[in-house]
Amino acid sequence: MSAPIAILGAGAWGTALAIALARDDGPVRLWARRADHAGWLQQSRHNDAYLPGARLPDSVTVTNDLDQATNDASVLLVVTPAQHVAGLLQQLKRGDAPLLLCAKGIERGSGRLLTEVARELAPSRALAVLSGPTFADEVAAGKPTAVTIASDDDPLAASLVARIGSPSFRPYRSPDPIGVEVAGACKNVIAIACGLAIGAGLGENARAALLTRGLAETTRLGLALGGRPETFAGLAGLGDLALTATSPRSRNYALGLALGEGATLDELMRGRSSVVEGAATAGAALLRANRHSVELPIAQAVADIIEGRATIRDAMRGLLARPFKAEG
Ligand SMILES: NC(=O)c1ccc[n+]([C@@H]2O[C@H](COP(=O)([O-])OP(=O)(O)OC[C@H]3O[C@@H](n4cnc5c(N)ncnc54)[C@H](O)[C@@H]3O)[C@@H](O)[C@H]2O)c1
Ligand SMILES: O=P(O)(O)OC[C@H](O)CO
Structure with a gap:
């Protein structure tokens, strides 16, 4: 045995x-x-x-x-x-x-x-x-x-x-434990952003853009911390993001969805026993990214909303106002 x-x-x-x-x-x-x-x-x-x-x-x-x-x-x-x-x-x-x-x-x-x-x-x-x-x-x-x-x-x-x-x-x-960890942690933040977009009526094009650009910023952070690029196309990267950032059964996506539809964070968190990891990880990922001079615009928007620094409208407007640049 x-x-x-x-x-x-x-x-x-x-x-x-x-x-x-x-x-x-x-x-x-x-x-x-x-x-x-x-x-x-x-x-x-x-x-x-x-x-x-x-x-x-x-x-x-x-x-x-x-x-x-x-x-x-x-x-x-x-x-x-x-x-x-x-x-x-x-x-x-x-x-x-x-x-x-x-x-x-x-x-x-x-x-x-x-x-x-x-x-x-x-x-x-x-x-x-x-x-x-x-x-x-x-x-x-x-x-x-x-x-x-x-x-x-x-x-x-x-x-x-x-x-x-x-x-x-x-x-x-x-x-690649580092890449796997960064991917698993950040997908929850990106899932909140994707839920927000659908809840606020921004449409499925917007969600696909957030998912893809979310994977790009997650990869930037992962590489800066020593992760390997191929990890982000794997199960812990794209695989988990595809599941979590498109399904209302995800607690992170569902939180974003409800916030986007107008619920308050207080209402959604009050009396709740199950965890929504992305809510705490958004700010934590930013803290870590700042130390490595890595930009995480989507995590920044999620943290600003969750931590009460911006409305959903202002945070989304901020994302849309970013300068055009090469993909990558
Ligand atoms: N649920 C899933 O489908 C799933 C899948 C993969 C990974 N995860 C990850 O697994 C981890 C746990 O998630 P979960 O879904 O099992 O949680 P959950 O929401 O189902 O349950 C919360 C758990 O947290 C425990 N808890 C609360 N306060 C605590 C404390 N002070 N100290 C220790 N434990 C405390 C509770 O006793 C409970 O066991 C999370 O990081 C989550 O992202 C969850
Ligand atoms: O319900 P979520 O958003 O915590 O996601 C659960 C798992 O991490 C999905 O892989």
């Missing part, structure tokens, strides 16, 4: 990954932050709060005890929202099981990528990143899905692909 896999975070994505990775040959432990939630999940096998309709297989054990979840695990999947990854890593005991970072975002305040957070807070552990076009409910339902697993450590990436892959959950290996 293989060593256990620990999945840290019992929102929609952690739950879907637990279901996808549950096998007869190795147990899966799912860590939930709240004791009452862990107890309910373990007993009912359902996660109505975050992933209604899915059922946890018997080989998944749910706990809110981090030591119990991680003890003897072969790999720890980090699946909390990006802004809580540092808090989680600070609670982890020292150990040598690798981390597979599955959250998509850049840290607010510091502009750090999650691999940079992990390198500082869990220096003894090898790192890999999992990203790509993955609506959790489809993964939980066993629908065909392809992802990227990226690491500087190719044997680690290969062993994770072997442990995690199945006919319906197909990981592709990549040597």
Whole structure:
């Protein structure tokens, strides 16, 4: 029997990954932050709060005890929202099981990528990143899905692909964790912009333009941070952007759509438990881009709207007033 896999975070994505990775040959432990939630999940096998309709297989054990979840695990999947990854890593005991970072975002305040957070807070552990076009409910339902697993450590990436892959959950290996992280984080910001455009009635041409120029600015940032150009045409880049920036089932796109239709951010965020990563990442990406003198006009527009510095109309007008230039 293989060593256990620990999945840290019992929102929609952690739950879907637990279901996808549950096998007869190795147990899966799912860590939930709240004791009452862990107890309910373990007993009912359902996660109505975050992933209604899915059922946890018997080989998944749910706990809110981090030591119990991680003890003897072969790999720890980090699946909390990006802004809580540092808090989680600070609670982890020292150990040598690798981390597979599955959250998509850049840290607010510091502009750090999650691999940079992990390198500082869990220096003894090898790192890999999992990203790509993955609506959790489809993964939980066993629908065909392809992802990227990226690491500087190719044997680690290969062993994770072997442990995690199945006919319906197909990981592709990549040597570019930085590019994969930047792509996964920024697509959420671009998805908000695309939702805004449709919600505000600007049309599908505008959305296609935002998606394409969004990929161009994401690529600029990724390259400045050391990513590889081909990553942005891959699953974590174009693949995830195509999914997220066109589907009302994306929480990021849906937030933009509702804002564009006239809802306020306050109304949309009040009482909400599920995460909209792009809202925090817009400003964090800008912070990081400014340090590298990289321009992110679309992320700037999204951050200006989200952080209350511009109306949607003014931000969109600002984008349209930019000087004409060569494509690239
Ligand atoms: N849902 C998806 O389809 C999907 C797919 C791929 C990647 N992701 C990424 O996975 C990450 C998690 O998203 P999700 O959809 O599972 O979240 P979710 O919105 O379903 O659930 C939110 C989770 O955040 C947890 N949480 C709230 N406050 C916290 C805190 N202070 N510390 C630790 N955890 C806290 C909640 O307990 C809950 O587990 C995000 O970065 C998201 O972009 C999600
Ligand atoms: O619902 P979203 O916008 O958080 O997107 C979920 C996944 O990241 C899609 O790949």
